[in-house]
Every structure is written in structure tokens, then in C-alpha cells.
Amino acid sequence: MSKLDLRKLRAFVTVVEEGSISRAAERLFIQQPPLSRLLQGLEQDFGVPLLVRQPRGVVATDAGSVLLQEARALLSRADQLEAAMQRAAQGKQGSITVGFTSSSALHSFVPEVLRRYREIIPL
Secondary structure (H helix, E strand, O other): OOOOHHHHHHHHHHHHHOOOOHHHHHHHHOOOOHHHHHHHHHHHHHHOOEEEEEOOOEEEEEHHHHHHHHHHHHHHHHHHHHHHHHHOOOOOOOOOOOOOOOHHHHHHEEEEEHHHHHHOOOO
16 A cells, blocks of 8 residues: 555545445445445555445455554544644644743742633643
8 A cells, every 4th residue: 555545544434334335425425436436446555355245235344344443543643633733723732831040939920820821721
């Protein structure tokens, strides 16, 4: 497999969860033929059958079950990455280092500033 395609992985996970290519296509808001092509492409990428097509739906093969577990973990991590990047772009993620000299700790406003900061930006 030359490249992991998250779109193909999401399609595969949805098909297995739905147990049906047509229901998965509806959930993904795409037509059934393009979804079938995505699945065929994924099977070609890995060189192994991932689904057993039955009269009343589809089920994962043994290899498909392995892919399902790993794809769910990978997609979850990809979603976390996307959310982290959105927070970073909005300035809502990062770190701030606050330093004090020994004499600044004696000022009465320092504890209040730190308390307010923690209210605004919890750890």
C-alpha cells in the first residue's frame, strides 16, 4: 500500500458498522457505485479481501476485522490531530511559561493573577 487514504478507511468502517454498502452509502452521502469502488481500491491496496458480500449485507473477513480495529484507532487519532490543529490555529493550544523573581513572590497581586489565569485557562 503506497499511501493510507483516510477516506477509504472511513468508508470501510462505515460499511462494516452498517453491515450494508447501500446503508453506508446513505450515511456517507455518496452513491453506492463510488463507495464500492473505494472498497475495491482498499482491498487492492492491501492485497487481501476485506469484506464478504452476502445476500443480506456484508461482513468483515478476518483481515477486515483487523483493519476495522486498527482503522478505528487511526481515524480517532486523526480526528484528535485535526481538533488540536484547529485549537492551535485559534490560539487555544500551546503553553505559557510564567517566571518570577524571588522578590515578585512577595507582591500581593501575584496569587490573584495566577488564580484568575487558572479560572480562564484551566490546566
